[in-house]
Amino acid sequence: MDNYHDPIRHLKYLRQSLAQDNEAIGFFISAGCPLSVEMPEGEWPLIPDVQNLTLHINAQLSLDKKYNLLIAEIEKAGKNIKNIEDILSFLRSLLVVSKGGDVRGLTEADLTDIQSKICTEIINKINVSLPNNETPYHSLCKWIRSIDRKVAVEIFTTNYDLLLEHALEDLEVPYFDGFVGANRSFFDLRAVEDNLIPVHWSRLWKIHGSINWCQEEINGERRVYRSSEIKQNVSHLIYPSHLKYEESRKMPYLALIDQLNRFIRKKSSFLILSGYSFNDAHLNDTIVNALKANPTAMVLGLMYGEYEVELKTEVEAEVDSEVEAEVDIDVGEVSTTLTERYPEAYKLAKKQHNLNIWTFDKAIIGTNLGQWRRVHAKEEDDIELVRFFGSENQLKLGDFSVFTDFLKKIIGIKRESSNV
Template identity: 65%
Template sequence: MDTNHNAIRHLKYLRQSLSQNNESIGFFLSAGCPLAVQMPAGAWPLIPDVANLSLYVNEQLAADPKYTIMLGELVKAGKNKNNIEDTLSFVRSLYLVSAGGDVRGLSQNDLTALERKICSTIVSKLNMQLPNKETPYHKLGKWMKSIDRKVAVEIFTTNYDLLTEQSLEDLGVPYFDGFVGSRKSFFDLRAVEDSQIPNHWSRLWKIHGSINWVQESENGRAQVHRGSEVKEDASHIIYPSHLKYEESRKMPYLALMDQLSRFIRKKSSFLILSGYSFNDEHVNDTIVNALSANPTAMVLGLMFGNYEKDHTDGGKIETYPNAYRLAKSQHNLNIWTFDKAIIGTNLGAWSMSPHDEDADADILQFVISEKDPIEEGKLRKSIKLGDFSALTTFLQKIIGSTRELSNG
């Protein structure tokens, strides 16, 4: 690897891109983001990542014999029992073929009950509130509110929690999430696709559902509603995957995935991924296909940690192999890890030239000098915007420059 990427130049470009008020700017927030919320001793994390959430659900339902049977069948099918989204997809796929008889020792009623128990357990763990108004989520909201934008900021998230909603509402940032109405809000596909909502309303697209989305039956027809409160005993719409297991649940999922594709296909769109590990193939395909169709778009994946991590055999392995594979063949998908980056399909370490030391302090503070683990006595450069907290601090630092640009 002979290529180096100048840290100062790329941070300045990022700041300039985020200072625009007339371009399509979006954020894709995933499971790593809640881990950036600082909590009192013993209370972290506020919300666990997918792996630890999966372990929690498995522990809570371990005494249920039907759940044990289902996990055993899931493992036989080559699925990962420590990925709750795999588990939900498996339960729902069995439900599809369960009419009229048992499937893998489980009846249709068993599978319905299992899905509800899994979702209720997830809701109990994810129904949390941000501890104060100085969190990374609030910093993102302050940046969104900082100027009167000509094009609405769009937030996509795979998270089911309500942390983004809480922060935006704390700050008085208006947003549209695809639902309309007040008593029993319902999903309005036309409003999503027509995009006639005022530009000062940000957009919030929860592509994997939410703990306050429920399915209810009305006049013999299933409908998805968004409630103002989280219901304990309800049919929650969590991870409504691309399996066509039920029309009413399929529609919000497919509509919001289409919206992700539509956003990236906009001229000069810029989407920043935070907390996303590129382990969802359907999301990956949507992003790459849209990028391939629109060479003016740019997607920047900000990854937590270094390019490589320690392996159990004592060597090193790639931390995010799926992300690297895609970025090395897609010129407008860039990946930044702490110590290296793939930019324009080229892998390189972060670097600085001598004259870069004169860059302004707001940029310099995000370039960190650390001891090189390989060459003794040498320092290497790091950019740690893959930490959601560092990213939102960067956003907060550029609020002033954003205002200057909009007034200039």
């Protein structure tokens, strides 16, 4: 590959961008981030990724005949049964048309019961606390607390755990998540859309809901509230379905998608994605469309792992023994090929100049794919930046723990010259 990107130059740019106190800076925390939290031997991960969470739920509900029927119908529809969010979306689409009759062999009561069981299993698995006060989440919050900003830091997350809340509150970082009140906190749409919150409060936007958000019907009207404790036997608001606009406008989901769109459209906004694999088409559209509308914005996707991943396949064939002997076919041999690890992210970044993607060994910057390579190494290069490139010639900021370590190292660093 002839193209290359100088890691030190781009690390300087990143550090400079994060040092700004009067520009819109945001973080997008997704499913891969909890995997970076160090745990005692045998207890990792603190929270599994989406696929392993789905496998856990499938195992827990394996004896439920109605759930198995739902999974079979999802497979028939060609949907992904290894993604619990896809399962919930499919289930809720069936709920919409199940009024007054069966759909795919399931009644409205069946679907409601399955939804409740899925949410209960999710809560049981991810209702956990950070093991100590030195986690990557705490490092992020220390950086947020370190600068008195003129524009509030905004944190977007698709995770429905409470790890960010724990870290923010451990470090007494004030934040606003869209809800107000003490007993049964309600969602304040006006405060979100009109930005009626103190500037020194960070913003925490939980796009896919939260395990402490609940929904109830009062006098025929649906209401969402945030509870101070995880409640059982209630309708939890986890990954709200895509209801029609009139029904869901006052619900958090669309309001927070709108907030993501508004943030990226701010002049010179800078959003850093961590732990996000670009598997959510609706979020991808929101991000890319906002970038198209605002060429001054920048979105940086920090991806875990190398640009390509080895894909191993076993050669399977029924071959006549005489033919096999003649052509020397080794049936069962494992072949290895390289395939793109995040194909959707790469496709989008190669078309959109202000969407950059950094993997451990390569990056797409300004639509150009290139390897990380130091080309003008100098003795006076900043040693703190050089160490993040490392002896392996890899830039591993796609590991959330490494990225938040980078944030810790730049706490207190003032704005640098723009000549990078």
